[in-house]
Every structure is written in C-alpha cells, then in structure tokens.
Amino acid sequence: MNELIQTEVLVIGCGVAGGTAALRLADLGIPVTVVTSAREPHESNTYYAQGGIIYKGAGDSSKKLEQDILAAGAGLSHPEMVRILSEEGPGLVESILLERLAVPFERDENGELSLVREGAHHLSRIIHSTDATGKAIEIALLNVLSAHPNVTLLTGVTAVDLLTPGHHSRNRLSVYDPPSCVGAYLLDQASGRVVRCLSKKPCWPAAAWGKFSFALPIRPVRAAMAWPWRSAPAPG
Numbered sequence: 001m002n003e004l005i006q007t008e009v010l011v012i013g014c015g016v017a018g019g020t021a022a023l024r025l026a027d028l029g030i031p032v033t034v035v036t037s038a039r040e041p042h043e044s045n046t047y048y049a050q051g052g053i054i055y056k057g058a059g060d061s062s063k064k065l066e067q068d069i070l071a072a073g074a075g076l077s078h079p080e081m082v083r084i085l086s087e088e089g090p091g092l093v094e095s096i097l098l099e100r101l102a103v104p105f106e107r108d109e110n111g112e113l114s115l116v117r118e119g120a121h122h123l124s125r126i127i128h129s130t131d132a133t134g135k136a137i138e139i140a141l142l143n144v145l146s147a148h149p150n151v152t153l154l155t156g157v158t159a160v161d162l163l164t165p166g167h168h169s170r171n172r173l174s175v176y177d178p179p180s181c182v183g184a185y186l187l188d189q190a191s192g193r194v195v196r197c198l199s200k201k202p203c204w205p206a207a208a209w210g211k212f213s214f215a216l217p218i219r220p221v222r223a224a225m226a227w228p229w230r231s232a233p234a235p236g
C-alpha cells in the first residue's frame, strides 16, 4: 500500500451498509475506495444474517411498518430514524437488492417473492433466501463491487483513527472550529504500517462506524455523503 492514499470517497466497511453506499456512489461515476479490516471481503455481520430482510407485504404501508418497529422497540427507537427507515427502506430494497443486485430471494411457483412474517411484524413482509439471506446479499454485492470500474476494494485494512484537522492543528483554538473530517489513518495489516488516506467524503456506515461509537441511519446515499465528526472536541 502507498504511504498516502487519495480518493474521492473513502468507505469503511463492506457489509450491506458500506457496500451499498459504495455501489450507489460508484454507479453515479464517483471513484470510491472501500476498506475492510477483514482478510476476506465477505467477512461481516451481513454475511451471517439468516432470517430475511424487510420489504413490503400485501396491504402494507410505511405507517404500518413504522408502528410495528416502534412497538418492537419499546420506546427505545429513535422516532425520526424509524420514520425514515419505514418510508425509504422498502424502496431501497427494491432498487438496490432486487433490481441492481438481483439477489436470489425465494419466490413461489408464480415467480412472486415469498413473504414471511417474523418477530413483531403484524403481516408478512420479510423476503429471504432460504436461511442464508445475508450470505446471498453479501455475495451479490461483492460480485458487483469487485467488477466495478469505480471501486477499489482493500482488504485487511483497519481504520484506526479519523483525520480531523481541528484536532491536529498547531493552532490550539482550531478545536473550536466547525468539526470536519478529511480521511482516516489506516493500518495495513500485512505490513503493519499505518498510512494516511485523504478523501473528500469519508463514510462510516453502520457497523463499522459503531466501532467509533456512532451509528448512521441506513440511508446509503445520504450516509455516504455525510461527514462524520468527533462528537465532542477536546478542550483547548
């Protein structure tokens, strides 16, 4: 790996969140560098997810889905995030997983998607690929990403810190500037070296970002465009 990587967008993680964010950007013609700390690119929670993923059932609506999620969350779910998920989730499943990736979900004899009811859902709205839904999604995603001309996929590369100018400036008052992030320090596991990656738009999708103690909602394109920042600047 080079001592310095420069990229338009850095995406950390290539589970379903990072992978779909990278794909949406790459499809728009934007060069994306995707890094994963795993040696094998598929190694992620996504790969091991079993049951299925929410789509939409007969007579379904975003309001019904929202109510089911809020009830299951027992007061702990962020209402605005639930509303966004309910309104945008099924459409993204359709455009990304069904149309763009053609994930082989189960279908009945008429070719219709097999919808099942799980957990706290009040109607059948879950689509699945036998009992290895995440594996089917992750493999379809990686097949497309690894062949995409706008995607560079690096494995065995761990993001260890963010490049936040306010925290590295010689001007101690910079910590009070509006927070910004211009990339990350990446550990190349093979060589043991830490390299800088400068990007115009860093992106920490869900689980990978969780390692930095923050979670972005699952809204691939907007998540990818977000500039995450440290939640609390250090005192000067």
Ligand SMILES: Cc1cc2nc3c(=O)[nH]c(=O)nc-3n(C[C@H](O)[C@H](O)[C@H](O)COP(=O)(O)OP(=O)(O)OC[C@H]3O[C@@H](n4cnc5c(N)ncnc54)[C@H](O)[C@@H]3O)c2cc1C
Residues within 6 Å of the ligand: 012, 013, 014, 015, 016, 017, 018, 019, 035, 036, 037, 038, 041, 043, 044, 045, 046, 047, 048, 049, 050, 051, 052, 053, 054, 134, 157, 158, 159, 160, 205, 206, 207, 208, 209, 211
């Ligand atoms: C056994 C199991 C069953 C599940 N069943 C279901 C189900 O039926 N339905 C459902 O909706 N959900 C299910 N889930 C949950 C679902 O798998 C996750 O919510 C989803 O896969 C999260 O996707 P993600 O892309 O955010 O994270 P992940 O798939 O975990 O991807 C995280 C990525 O970030 C990378 N990464 C992490 N830290 C770093 C770092 N510091 N530097 C570089 N890379 C890093 C990882 O290597 C990986 O590529 C299940 C999960 C498990 C484990």
